[in-house]
Amino acid sequence: MRILMLGNSFTAANNLPQRLARLTEAEVMAHTRGGARLAEQLNPKTKLGARTLAALEGEPLDFVILQEMSHGPISSPQSFFISVKRLCEWIRAKGATPVLFATWAYEKDSAKLAAKGWDYEGMAHQLSAAYRQAAQENRALLAEVGQRFYDLSPTHPLYAADGVHPNEEGTQLAAEVIAETLLTHKELTP
Numbered sequence: 001m002r003i004l005m006l007g008n009s010f011t012a013a014n015n016l017p018q019r020l021a022r023l024t025e026a027e028v029m030a031h032t033r034g035g036a037r038l039a040e041q042l043n044p045k046t047k048l049g050a051r052t053l054a055a056l057e058g059e060p061l062d063f064v065i066l067q068e069m070s071h072g073p074i075s076s077p078q079s080f081f082i083s084v085k086r087l088c089e090w091i092r093a094k095g096a097t098p099v100l101f102a103t104w105a106y107e108k109d110s111a112k113l114a115a116k117g118w119d120y121e122g123m124a125h126q127l128s129a130a131y132r133q134a135a136q137e138n139r140a141l142l143a144e145v146g147q148r149f150y151d152l153s154p155t156h157p158l159y160a161a162d163g164v165h166p167n168e169e170g171t172q173l174a175a176e177v178i179a180e181t182l183l184t185h186k187e188l189t190p
Contacts (some may be wrong), residue, residue, distance in 0.1 A: 007067030073130035102131035108164025
C-alpha cells in the first residue's frame with residue numbers, strides 16, 4: 001500500500017507519517033510545509049505544488065490524504081471546497097482514493113482561540129461540518145480526527161503547549177484514526 005499525505009505542520013508533527021506507516025504497514029510519503037493550504041498543493045509554481053503534482057503523475061498510489069490549514073475550512077471555505085474538489089478529481093483520475101484528514105479545534109481556553117475570537121465548541125463544530133460536507137460532496141473517505149479530539153480532550157492531554165498542535169498522544173490518536181479509516185476501507189473494498 002502506498003500513501004501520500006498532503007498537509008502542513010499538523011501532518012508533520014511528531015512523525016505522524018512514520019506512525020501511520022507502522023500502523024498500516026504501508027509506504028507513506030508526506031508533502032508538508034508549515035501553514036500550507038491545500039491550494040498550494042495544486043499550484044505548480046510553488047515547490048510544494050510542483051512536488052505534489054509530480055507525485056500524483058508518478059508511481060501509483062492507493063490513498064492520498066488531504067489536510068487543510070488548521071482554520072482554513074472556516075476562514076476560507078470557498079478556497080477549501082474548491083481545492084478539495086480539484087484534488088479529489090485529480091486523485092481519482094490517477095486511481096487512488098482521496099481521504100480527508102479532518103483536524104481539531106484549538107485547545108479550549110487557549111490563547112490562539114481567544115486571539116481569533118472563537119469559542120471552542122463553535123470551532124470544533126464548524127470544522128467537523130466543513131470536512132463532512134467536503135467528504136460527502138467529493139465521495140472521499142473521512143478520517144474524523146477532530147471529532148475524536150473533541151470527544152477525548154476533556155480527559156486526555158492531546159495538545160502541545162501552544163494549544164494548537166498535537167502532543168505525542170494527540171499525534172498517535174491522529175495516526176490511529178487515519179489508519180482505522182484506511183484499513184476499514186481496504187477490508188470493505190474488493
